[in-house]
Amino acid sequence: MEMVLDYLSAALLLLGSFFVVIGGIGVLRMPDVFTRMHAAGLTDTMGSFFILTGLMLQAGISGVTLRLIMILGFLWFTSPVATHALAKAALHGKVEPIEHEDEEGH
Amino acid sequence: MMVVGASIAVLVTMAMAMARALLGPTVYDRVLAVNMFGTKTVLTIALIGFFTGRPEFLDLALAYGLLNFIGTIAVLKFFQFGSLGASGPHPGETESG
């Protein structure tokens, strides 16, 4: 049982690391601020979800897990609001989103 | 230990977010990078707490998450509602870093 949990936790952490790094790459590769927000969303949603769930499995049922759940909840509630505020502010600041139909970006 | 691997992954992403903050080009890219950096700091502290055996540091991570959000919102409000005064160009314009 211990070992199953350990392996499961490691797998979740690996998945989380995967999404976090991909999101980071995306933030570097994407051509404008709006498309970069999508990539940053990757790290904020599934990256944090898998990493924090992986840690929860290691912590077991305790106050630590409660705190991890709260961190996850805060991140998932605040990240879309922050992204929306950023998008709205960027539009307000006259940043036009690029709209390609056929050519590739960048 | 996968916790170590995850920490390294998060640190690498922090470096990439910082590259984005350095490159810009608009101020909103930088805000995005700082916000991302903040959430990655939360994850880093959670992970560090685990591999140093001090998960009590999660209280800090909790506070960081909220402060990061409030900071981002405050900064964006600042840009949007134009309390940037009459001096200087609007920060939304592309600037040469």
Place this chain on the structure above:
Amino acid sequence: MESTVDFALLGLLAITAFGVLRMRNLVAVVMLMGIYSFLSAALFVVLDAVDVAFTEVAVGAGVSTILALGTVALVGTRQKRRKHSPVLPLFIVLVTGGMLVYGTYDLPRWGEPDNPVHRHVAPEYLADQVPLAAEPGEALAVHIPNIVTTVLASYRGYDTLGETTVVFAAMVGVLTLFVGSRRPRRGGRPPADDEDGDGAS
């Protein structure tokens, strides 16, 4: 492993510092300062200085960013080219840095287990064994469950009070400057347009 994280964080810190130095756009500099704060806070956590880490994030990443942006709003977003030569400041920095490095030779060796810093109060603080009363065993044995709160609000209570006073004074100062600059703006943009339903709740 812990040292790897230390070095990674320190490296990022150095890059951020150089970025702050090289950039001429002050808004970008303020954003980088926010990153700098988060990095140094993470570093403080690695070094077990939880109270400093907490203050760093609350003050450094939270309030200072806003204060610095307020200042930038007043002075403009471009850094002026400097007119004086950098020789004298460089000299002063080198001398001061050299003196500080010289001073470190008098400090106890870093990482020795029987250094005063490791033997004095920290273990007891962290173990949460010390009652708040002057003498152990007295009636006032409040065990605050949270390390950060214990160190920040109890053992270092006056220190924290001083810090918050300084930050509050700085904030009031900047706000006073804002009040002074409230004349009709050139752009004439309305201060708020609340057409959106959700806002930033």
Place this chain on the structure above:
Amino acid sequence: MTQRPVARVAGLCLLWYAMWLLMSGHYTNLLLSLGAASVVGVALLVTRMLLPDREGAPFHIVPGLLFYLPWLVVEVFKSNLAVARVILSPRLPIRPRVVDFQGHQKTDLGRFIYANSITLTPGTITVRLDAEGFRIHALTGEALDGTEEGEMDRRVCRLEGAS
């Protein structure tokens, strides 16, 4: 209004105190009373700010949320995979578009949940939300024209209706 404001505030107080107890983990008389005092203080503050209304303390959607959130996590995971594939492909096949559309939610809370759910799934971001509807920035065509959006709309409607 199915619940009176007093009941709402009382519910919030209970929630906060439970959270406080779980977070502190130490149960001495002094700490318990300090916690109760802070809960009362916060309750007075938010009541003065008129926050605990149907939007500020939406207890009525909690049962629906228990069904909605797992579904949302799965959706977020799927769109994460899609965006990850886009990022990793060497030619970066993005086709960003901005589209307007209408949601069918009746309350502000429903619109809020829908807009945030859209933003939470990578590949789509709500950039604007007002009385006329939603404006979405989509990373690719597929992120937008899947049936997921209609499905999400339906589910959020059910969530806000299940009071």
